[in-house]
Amino acid sequence: MTSKGAACYTLFAMTSPTREVILRTLRAQGKCTVNALAEAAEVSPVSVRHHISALQAKDLVVSEEVKHGVGRPYHLFSLTEKAFELYPGRYFKLTNRLLDEIKDHVSEELVTELFTGVANAMADQYASQLQGLPLEGRLPRLMEMLGKEGFDAEYEWRGDEVIIREFGCPYLKIGREHPEVCAVDTHFIATALDLPVERVKCLLDGDTHCTFSLKVQEPKEGLPV
Numbered sequence: 001m002t003s004k005g006a007a008c009y010t011l012f013a014m015t016s017p018t019r020e021v022i023l024r025t026l027r028a029q030g031k032c033t034v035n036a037l038a039e040a041a042e043v044s045p046v047s048v049r050h051h052i053s054a055l056q057a058k059d060l061v062v063s064e065e066v067k068h069g070v071g072r073p074y075h076l077f078s079l080t081e082k083a084f085e086l087y088p089g090r091y092f093k094l095t096n097r098l099l100d101e102i103k104d105h106v107s108e109e110l111v112t113e114l115f116t117g118v119a120n121a122m123a124d125q126y127a128s129q130l131q132g133l134p135l136e137g138r139l140p141r142l143m144e145m146l147g148k149e150g151f152d153a154e155y156e157w158r159g160d161e162v163i164i165r166e167f168g169c170p171y172l173k174i175g176r177e178h179p180e181v182c183a184v185d186t187h188f189i190a191t192a193l194d195l196p197v198e199r200v201k202c203l204l205d206g207d208t209h210c211t212f213s214l215k216v217q218e219p220k221e222g223l224p225v
Contacts, residue, residue: 018043019051023083026061031076052077092173099178111180119187122149130192135162135216142192151185160217164189166203166210175204186212 021041026032034052038045055061060083067073103111126145130138139155139162146153150170156163171181182202189212190197201211 016051018047019055022048022051022055023060023079026077026079027084031064031078033074033076037077055083095174096177099174103178108180112183115180115183116187119184119191122184122188123191126192135193135195138193142189145192146185146189149185149188160215162193162195162214162216164212164214166212167208169203169210172203179204182210185210189214 018041022037025037025040029036032040034045034048037052038048041048041051052061052063056063059080061077062080063075063077065073066076102114106114126141129141129145133141142164143153143155146166150168151166152168153164153166155165166185169175169185171184175181182199182204186197186199193214195214195216198213199210200213201207201209203210
């Protein structure tokens, strides 16, 4: 039996070329009127309003009414935080430099402890959702949690073993420079399920997905050991 986590999506998969221009323009200029967006995208204001409505429905764009003098108010449009998160490069350089600086000043053991602490904080955030659940109840919840953290994950029972696969990793770009980041999801899974976890495949090694193996004391009922 397999349970899939929430799939990660990309900017280009969800938008038309015109919407891409609208999003890029709003990202660059902060706030724009319909007319300004129409000029940037080289389409009519009516077309822009159509695309803006679609982007608002996806919670990517918000509007605010601006009053000026005695004339009719006009609307300014801007990106939501959700839209900014579609541009991972916004944070990558800073994160990479911070990790470089940390690793220049502390030992490898302390770096590992820091990433483990991040995983513990993640597990604490979701602890109440797992409290009192058996393993069969924790696994689908864990897939949901990994999805919220940006992983596209699924699990499979194999007798007394549970296999978890991650097909997407929000830390992949950082992990290429700082592989210690792999400790985050490994420790998070182990803490959430209260089981020892072994990573047997990794995207950083060129595999198509990350794979984790978890040995359980009692196999799932009805499955061979």
